[in-house]
Amino acid sequence: MMNRISSFHNYQSVQNDLRRQEGKVHHNQAQLASGKKLLQPSDNPLATHYIQNIGQQSQQLQQYVDAIVLTRSRLQHNEVIMANAEDYVDEGKRTVMEMINGSLSPEDRQAKRREIEELFSNLLTLANTQDESGNYVFSGTKAKVQPFFSDKAGNISYSGDDYQRKMRISNSQEMPINFPGNKVFMEVANPFGDYKPSYQLQEGSELLLERATNSDSDDKAEYKLTFVDMPNEKYGYQLERNGSVVKADEFNPADGIQYGDLSIQVKGQITKGDVIDLKPQKNVSLFETFKEARDLSDGSVSDASNTAELQRVVQEFHAGFIQMNKARSDVGARLSTLDIQEQQHQDFKMTLAKSKSNFEDLDYAAAVIEFNENSRALQASQQAFGKTKDLTLFNYI
Numbered sequence: 001m002m003n004r005i006s007s008f009h010n011y012q013s014v015q016n017d018l019r020r021q022e023g024k025v026h027h028n029q030a031q032l033a034s035g036k037k038l039l040q041p042s043d044n045p046l047a048t049h050y051i052q053n054i055g056q057q058s059q060q061l062q063q064y065v066d067a068i069v070l071t072r073s074r075l076q077h078n079e080v081i082m083a084n085a086e087d088y089v090d091e092g093k094r095t096v097m098e099m100i101n102g103s104l105s106p107e108d109r110q111a112k113r114r115e116i117e118e119l120f121s122n123l124l125t126l127a128n129t130q131d132e133s134g135n136y137v138f139s140g141t142k143a144k145v146q147p148f149f150s151d152k153a154g155n156i157s158y159s160g161d162d163y164q165r166k167m168r169i170s171n172s173q174e175m176p177i178n179f180p181g182n183k184v185f186m187e188v189a190n191p192f193g194d195y196k197p198s199y200q201l202q203e204g205s206e207l208l209l210e211r212a213t214n215s216d217s218d219d220k221a222e223y224k225l226t227f228v229d230m231p232n233e234k235y236g237y238q239l240e241r242n243g244s245v246v247k248a249d250e251f252n253p254a255d256g257i258q259y260g261d262l263s264i265q266v267k268g269q270i271t272k273g274d275v276i277d278l279k280p281q282k283n284v285s286l287f288e289t290f291k292e293a294r295d296l297s298d299g300s301v302s303d304a305s306n307t308a309e310l311q312r313v314v315q316e317f318h319a320g321f322i323q324m325n326k327a328r329s330d331v332g333a334r335l336s337t338l339d340i341q342e343q344q345h346q347d348f349k350m351t352l353a354k355s356k357s358n359f360e361d362l363d364y365a366a367a368v369i370e371f372n373e374n375s376r377a378l379q380a381s382q383q384a385f386g387k388t389k390d391l392t393l394f395n396y397i
Contacts, residue, residue: 054352061345064169068342071167074177079331081129086324088123093317096293100310102301113297120290124148127185138181141165147181156287158182169341184327186285191319195278201304205271208311212278216261223278227270235270289316
């Protein structure tokens with residue numbers, strides 16, 4: 001049985017083919033004009049999904065890079081502040097060392113006092129520094145609260161908190177952008193261990209505490225160490241705990257003084273009647289150290305106790321200098337981490353860009369070949385359409 005095919009069916013079939021070829025050519029032309037392989041999601045739904053994910057990842061990476069730039073700026077600001085604070089503390093140490101010099105006149109000491117007061121004021125101003133956004137650098141997470149206040153006597157109080165503000169610089173890493181002020185300026189490790197010494201020395205004495213430690217963290221007692229003469233031309237000592245004598249023995253410089261978990265080491269020339277009071281204190285405040293240096297400047301250069309106290313202040317300044325230097329080192333380490341993380345982000349962004357290009361960007365050579373092939377196919381369809389529309393019985397009557 002033969003099927004009958006109308007001329008209209010042939011006409012419609014050739015016309016549809018012509019339209020398909022025209023669509024392909026137009027699509028090729030749009031690709032060549034835009035340089036993009038994907039012009040709409042329907043061209044390749046899977047590739048479009050990947051490109052959207054890549055775009056989201058790229059935006060996230062850019063946010064991290066922007067956070068790194070801001071964090072670097074804040075940390076560099078902190079580094080400058082730490083460097084200035086380090087200079088003030090070091091200058092305070094040098095000034096006090098000059099005050100220990102016995103050749104200084106009372107007028108010279110008063111001049112040193114004014115220098116100490118100026119350094120103290122500069123350090124306090126530095127500790128209350130604000131960044132470009134008006135946030136206090138050393139107030140912890142209380143960015144809008146001034147961290148340090150001074151009363152009329154020069155006592156400093158801290159109004160910030162113990163925490164650090166942080167900035168997220170990657171999916172798994174947050175970077176601190178500041179230091180709590182109390183940790184930097186008011187919690188310097190005591191250079192003498194667990195106790196702060198105060199001296200009552202005899203004329204000509206050069207006795208100094210080297211270190212006093214107590215492994216019993218629950219022992220909050222105050223101790224008093226008094227040196228006495230012994231018949232064998234050696235020195236003995238008497239140790240008091242909260243006003244009660246707990247030990248008396250001959251002093252052996254090699255062994256120091258041991259009482260339970262308490263260990264005391266001294267150095268320098270001892271004189272009969274020398275007394276060292278030991279008050280529990282694990283940390284020292286640089287503000288308090290400056291204040292004590294100022295007050296001790298009124299003492300006499302011939303006062304052994306005053307000189308010993310100044311020696312203590314020198315050691316506290318040295319510990320503060322080390323603290324500032326360590327803080328600067330921490331900033332440097334953080335800046336180095338930022339550089340490494342930023343480079344990783346940039347490398348990943350390049351990888352994402354290459355992946356996106358593979359999905360999205362046009363291969364011009366292949367596109368031109370495809371365009372030529374589709375153009376020739378279009379020409380053939382146009383010729384076929386021309387012949388088909390002329391097919392009619394009237395041509396043969």
